[in-house]
Amino acid sequence: MREIVPASRGYEEGLEGGRKVAGNWRPSRLTKPEKWRAATIEAANICGAGKRDLNEILADLGRWKREDLLNFATDLHGRKLAAFPDLKVFPELAGMDQYEDEYPRGYAAGAGIDIREVYLERHHMEMYLLALGGGRLASKNCSECYIPNTPHGPLLGLGRDDIMSWYTDDPFGVSWPNPVQRSQPIAAPPESNPDFGICLATGGGALFEFEEDRGEVLFPAPVLSLVQNYCTTTAEAVEMLSRYNDYWGPCNCVVGDAEGNGALIEKSKYQYALRSGKNEVLTSTYGGCDDEQMRRLCDTDNPLFKYYERRVSVMRAILAEGEAQGGIDGEVFWRAMLNHDEEGAGCQHRETMPPGVELFTHVAYYYLPAEKRTLRRAIARDKGRVLYPCEVPTVEIRA
DSSP, X not given: OOOOOOOOOHHHHHHHHHHHHTTTOOOOGGGOHHHHHHHHHHTTTGGGTTSSOHHHHHHHHHHOOHHHHHHHHHHHHHHHHTTOOOTTTOGGGTTHHHHHHHHHHHHHHHHTSOHHHHHHHHHHHHHHHHHHTSSOOOOOOOEEEEESOOTTSOEEEEEEEOOGGGTOSSTTSOOOSSOEEEEOOOOOOOTTSOOOOEEEEEEOOOOOTTSOOOOOOOOSSOHHHHHHHHOOSHHHHHHHHHHTGGGSOSEEEEEEETTSEEEEEEEOSSOEEEEEEESOOEEEOTTOOOXXXXXXXXXXXXXXXXXXXXXXXXXHHHHHHXXXXXXXXXXXXXXXXXXXXXXXXXXXXXXXXXXXXXXXXXXXXXXXXXXXXXXXXXXXXXXXXXXXXXXXXXXXXOO
């Protein structure tokens, strides 16, 4: 039985974190109303825009000031704390209501800033999605892949389709005609980090146009982080994700462990489909799903869904070919995520983007353990810093 350790010391940990940035703290770019508007213009239908009229969304974002966002973040924080569910069903949340309330207080005190700024930093993405109209909660329209057998052990891969306006004021002012690969030096995980053995990645799923929306669901804790903190096997992760079904997604998700057990989950807001495999390559991408029951919730004639079907089939074909020719390694994964198939490219450029497809930029990277260790130790966290003992390719971004 897993040991449930109640969350504690929220104020103390917040105070410590705040003191580290005292005098140097600056608001995140992603909390600025002007960045929200720029991102929405760049990708008009991404992450739920379209649940409301685009002109109406842009008008609201143009009126909102930072003070409006700070006040809404404070209100949302209070509503989240009031939404903690039954600990008999979700024992992993023990002590988290106090922790989630105390940490922002400590951080604000340590940094010497308005506590509303802390709330906004923590809730800005959910607020942005609510501003777009809600419905889809996924904020990343990406591809994900679990490869249980490579020359270096299991591989977790993610092809990222993202909004460049978040990161720069001139998102398409630079063009790289060829992929660029960067490597991070191998860092030993901290001794205090438990030797867990799972990896997990999510990306955007289908639009699920025909699923009836039951209203806003508030949840005060990050489900995927809870899974990584408490689960040691794919089976445990699947059990926990199933139990927390109403509080994560929609998205496509892959989970894998060091023993070669994997799972692919296709998730709408309220339903999910599960495919498990042993020593099986599992990959998916945004815009659609395979399970027949889940497909019934979708407009499969939507251009994005058709694009998904072609795109995922090309990715899987490249991975299968690599496996048949001696095995999949990082280079095979790289080719699968960055293919330029005319009808369903893994890496799509703005000038070749077909109508109805929201793929606007692409950054792909993968995590590869440096030696035969569990993924949880190979991809370690140390006091908020992520240590990547692996290669991190950064790829094509063109105007």
